[in-house]
Amino acid sequence: MWLNTALGVGGMVVCWLMSRRKAKRLEVGDGWWGSGERSLREKEDESIRPFKIETSDKEIEDLHHRLDRARYAPPLEGAAFHYGFNSDYLQKVVAYWRNQFDWRKQVEILNKYPHFHTTIEGIDIHFIHVKPPYVPHGRAVQPILMVHGWPGSFYEFYKIIPLLTEPARYGLGDGDVVFEVICPSIPGYGFSEAPHQKGFDTRATARIFHKLMKRLGFKEYYIQGGDWGSGITTNMLIQVMLGAYVPWLVGFTREDVRRMYPFMQKNVYDILRETGYLHIQATKPDTAGCGLNDSPVGLAAYILEKFSTWTDKSFLHRDDGGLERKYSLDDLLTNVMIYWVTSSIASSMRYYKENLSRDPALSDNTRFGVYVPAGIAAFPEEITHVPCCWAKMIFKNIVSYSYMPRGGHFAAFEEPKLLAQDIIHFVRRVEQL
Amino acid sequence: MLLEILLILGTIIFYFLRSRKKEETLSFKEGWWGRGQKPDTEEDATIWPFKVETTEKDLSDLYRRLDEARFTEPLEDSCFHYGTNSVYLRKVVSYWKNQFNWKKQVEILNKYPQFKTKIQGIDIHFVHVKPPCLPEGQSAKPLLMVHGWPGSFYEFYKIIPLLTDPASHGLSDEHIFEVICPSIPGYGFSEAPHKKGFNSVSAASVFYELMLRLGFSEFYAQGGDWGWLICTNLAQIAPNHLRGLHLNLASVTNMGFTHLLSILLGRYLPGLFGFQEEDVRRMFPFLKKGLYRILSESGYAHIQATKPDTVGCGLNDSPVGLAAYILEKFSTWTDLEFRNLEDGGLERLPVQVPTGIASFPNEVMHTPQAWAQKKYTNIVSFHLMPKGGHFAALEEPELLAEDILQFVGKVEKEQLWRKKGE
Numbered sequence: 001m002w003l004n005t006a007l008g009v010g011g012m013v014v015c016w017l018m019s020r021r022k023a024k025r026l027e028v029g030d031g032w033w034g035s036g037e038r039s040l041r042e043k044e045d046e047s048i049r050p051f052k053i054e055t056s057d058k059e060i061e062d063l064h065h066r067l068d069r070a071r072y073a074p075p076l077e078g079a080a081f082h083y084g085f086n087s088d089y090l091q092k093v094v095a096y097w098r099n100q101f102d103w104r105k106q107v108e109i110l111n112k113y114p115h116f117h118t119t120i121e122g123i124d125i126h127f128i129h130v131k132p133p134y135v136p137h138g139r140a141v142q143p144i145l146m147v148h149g150w151p152g153s154f155y156e157f158y159k160i161i162p163l164l165t166e167p168a169r170y171g172l173g174d175g176d177v178v179f180e181v182i183c184p185s186i187p188g189y190g191f192s193e194a195p196h197q198k199g200f201d202t203r204a205t206a207r208i209f210h211k212l213m214k215r216l217g218f219k220e221y222y223i224q225g226g227d228w229g230s231g232i233t234t235n236m237l238i239q240v241m242l243g244a245y246v247p248w249l250v251g252f253t254r255e256d257v258r259r260m261y262p263f264m265q266k267n268v269y270d271i272l273r274e275t276g277y278l279h280i281q282a283t284k285p286d287t288a289g290c291g292l293n294d295s296p297v298g299l300a301a302y303i304l305e306k307f308s309t310w311t312d313k314s315f316l317h318r319d320d321g322g323l324e325r326k327y328s329l330d331d332l333l334t335n336v337m338i339y340w341v342t343s344s345i346a347s348s349m350r351y352y353k354e355n356l357s358r359d360p361a362l363s364d365n366t367r368f369g370v371y372v373p374a375g376i377a378a379f380p381e382e383i384t385h386v387p388c389c390w391a392k393m394i395f396k397n398i399v400s401y402s403y404m405p406r407g408g409h410f411a412a413f414e415e416p417k418l419l420a421q422d423i424i425h426f427v428r429r430v431e432q433l
Numbered sequence: 434m435l436l437e438i439l440l441i442l443g444t445i446i447f448y449f450l451r452s453r454k455k456e457e458t459l460s461f462k463e464g465w466w467g468r469g470q471k472p473d474t475e476e477d478a479t480i481w482p483f484k485v486e487t488t489e490k491d492l493s494d495l496y497r498r499l500d501e502a503r504f505t506e507p508l509e510d511s512c513f514h515y516g517t518n519s520v521y522l523r524k525v526v527s528y529w530k531n532q533f534n535w536k537k538q539v540e541i542l543n544k545y546p547q548f549k550t551k552i553q554g555i556d557i558h559f560v561h562v563k564p565p566c567l568p569e570g571q572s573a574k575p576l577l578m579v580h581g582w583p584g585s586f587y588e589f590y591k592i593i594p595l596l597t598d599p600a601s602h603g604l605s606d607e608h609i610f611e612v613i614c615p616s617i618p619g620y621g622f623s624e625a626p627h628k629k630g631f632n633s634v635s636a637a638s639v640f641y642e643l644m645l646r647l648g649f650s651e652f653y654a655q656g657g658d659w660g661w662l663i664c665t666n667l668a669q670i671a672p673n674h675l676r677g678l679h680l681n682l683a684s685v686t687n688m689g690f691t692h693l694l695s696i697l698l699g700r701y702l703p704g705l706f707g708f709q710e711e712d713v714r715r716m717f718p719f720l721k722k723g724l725y726r727i728l729s730e731s732g733y734a735h736i737q738a739t740k741p742d743t744v745g746c747g748l749n750d751s752p753v754g755l756a757a758y759i760l761e762k763f764s765t766w767t768d769l770e771f772r773n774l775e776d777g778g779l780e781r782l783p784v785q786v787p788t789g790i791a792s793f794p795n796e797v798m799h800t801p802q803a804w805a806q807k808k809y810t811n812i813v814s815f816h817l818m819p820k821g822g823h824f825a826a827l828e829e830p831e832l833l834a835e836d837i838l839q840f841v842g843k844v845e846k847e848q849l850w851r852k853k854g855e
Contacts, residue, residue, distance in 0.1 A: 075742060078629060276738065284517075286516035287517045288516065290754045291755060298746045343505060346505035
């Protein structure tokens with residue numbers, strides 16, 4: 001109880017201090033991420049160039065070679081996934097990777113959607129752009145920008161794209177809402193060039209993606225992404241303390257309470273247990289990424305551990321991390337291959353340092369609210385549950401908030417139909433307003 | 434805003450630590466760390482000599498991996514702020530491939546006698562160096578020296594002769610040691626435990642058995658990094674066997690209210706909290722020298738404390754990755770060093786064995802004597818060293834040896850092992 005009192009008092013003081021800040025519009029600014037100095041005389045090449053992913057015998061042989069020589073350390077008895085990726089199961093995954101996984105076939109699958117490159121702020125931005133195959137006369141097509149996260153990629157959206165470009169075909173409504181989908185790769189991830197300069201953060205990314213949409217001719221568009229990502233404020237802590245006892249007083253629903261408590265167990269301990277990667281990536285990304293860029297087995301263990309634990313926390317108790325219950329090895333390894341063939345693991349990790357090493361209170365999304373209509377799909381197996389009343393602190397105009405029945409962090413990958421339904425439901429609401 | 438963060442962080446950590454299980458007694462449990470079931474037969478207590486070996490196959494495999502290493506270009510002007518700089522790393526790898534002579538290094542490793550023996554189901558490797566000659570009437574004092582991470586028994590190779598043969602190195606030969614440097618199970622040539630739960634107390638109990646098996650009923654212990662904690666635990670489980678404990682790192686992890694207060698006010702009222710001028714110089718401004726430094730240097734600890742098998746996987750497979758990971762610490766910790774350990778309740782039990790502490794200036798976190806005294810209740814010597822960082826034995830062997838010698842001198846002269854502190 002003393003904790004509650006201490007925080008309550010501290011919280012009130014801080015609330016008062018914080019309430020003196022006024023909301024402002026975020027400045028757009030500009031940037032240059034190419035190597036060396038920006039050439040002021042040359043105008044940036046704005047062409048949009050079609051692109052096909054390629055591979056070679058050399059690339060595949062080098063991979064096989066490394067897989068063949070991989071060195072493993074045996075797991076502790078009874079460790080399951082509690083110490084990280086279980087190396088006994090990893091050897092099975094690697095055996096599949098070496099002998100059955102067909103990268104050439106996967107590259108063909110990757111190329112089934114049209115890929116492009118265009119240069120923005122000095123670096124080449126990769127994206128796929130999928131238009132609906134058929135649009136009924138007079139029907140508006142909504143452009144939607146879908147942004148992946150870490151350790152994912154544009155490939156996460158491959159199953160959901162057809163549900164959004166041809167919803168009627170998949171039983172998702174009568175086609176009143178139809179999308180054309182743009183999935184870029186964040187600079188430093190996959191086929192997008194990595195920034196050469198320090199300081200490339202989410203603000204720069206947002207600006208570049210906005211320029212991309214403008215270049216594609218879209219004045220207005222929808223955006224879809226995971227990760228709420230905001231700092232914990234003291235306000236929220238007070239609510240947490242009281243929420244267990246009087247949820248209605250602090251604005252928690254019963255489902256919120258069910259998902260969030262016991263608070264220490266579900267939030268603090270779990271967060272501490274699951275954020276080692278975040279801590280090292282936010283401080284020493286080049287160190288962490290070095291070995292992973294050199295060892296495909298190490299890379300797979302590091303990335304696939306997240307696909308296990310962030311899909312379902314109970315997978316920690318399983319010797320095989322539950323990976324194949326929700327995903328196919330082909331899909332998982334294709335995502336890993338995207339990081340491997342582009343050597344982008346270290347640059348993808350730098351994103352954490354660029355975004356997290358400043359004072360979190362100064363981060364953009366805590367200072368500025370989001371006034372654009374927002375829809376939130378809360379999946380039950382996410383690492384932390386964010387109730388609507390907390391989301392409202394940032395998103396001032398929440399049009400829909402849905403408790404999803406199942407699914408974890410990689411929603412588009414794992415439950416594409418559920419997510420597509422919620423997106424369509426949200427867009428319907430917005431278009432009616 | 435920063436105060437808010439400190440308050441929240443402090444209270445969360447406090448709550449977290451408080452709510453963990455407290456151990457009331459220091460039970461010395463016999464562990465079993467071998468594969469499968471513990472056999473009914475009595476453990477084989479033989480000690481057999483060991484030599485480090487290498488083969489052409491080892492070397493050519495290493496060179497192949499070095500040749501095929503894939504590097505990522507660093508950001509412009511990033512130095513070591515993002516971790517090990519790959520441009521510098523390439524130079525290291527080039528030296529490693531072309532000039533580093535592993536066969537020669539193996540010979541150097543083998544210059545001290547090494548042994549193995551099975552304890553609690555796993556093979557324990559150790560170096561055992563006896564003094565080359567002893568003046569008449571004098572006996573060698575056994576000294577257990579424990580390494581840490583990412584170090585090894587090799588860290589002690591420069592200091593060993595200063596302790597076994599001080600006279601030849603310009604040091605007083607009033608106290609001469611025979612030195613035992615084991616490898617912590619799971620490190621280097623000691624077998625890794627096969628069972629979960631092998632912590633610092635387990636390591637202390639294994640090393641205690643080792644010293645008993647070698648015939649020492651009383652000995653000194655020295656350590657830094659994990660060695661600090663293991664030796665401290667040794668002093669807590671077997672205080673009657675430890676004549677003295679010398680540490681080149683003393684971290685105190687139970688944050689009481691007075692600690693918090695001393696952090697907030699210690700800069701302005703140092704005398705009130707028992708801080709010396711040098712303490713203030715090393716610790717403040719606290720956020721910069723304490724909190725931020727800890728946060729920026731402890732990512733490895735966080736991931737290793739939660740997902741060690743994940744992070745170790747790639748490093749075991751890529752020598753370049755392993756070098757980048759380890760060498761980053763040898764770079765940063767020679768100037769900055771961090772330690773933040775939890776030992777689940779043992780932290781609350783005081784250490785009464787006579788203790789000597791050598792505090793090196795380039796550690797990340799400075800622990801003033803006033804704080805150390807709360808845990809180590811029998812501090813016989815506490816010295817602020819003029820230079821050096823985390824890897825003291827490797828970096829400043831003479832300074833460390835001198836401090837160990839003066840500490841042992843005090844203990845022996847005043848027969849301090851007879852009275853344990855209150």
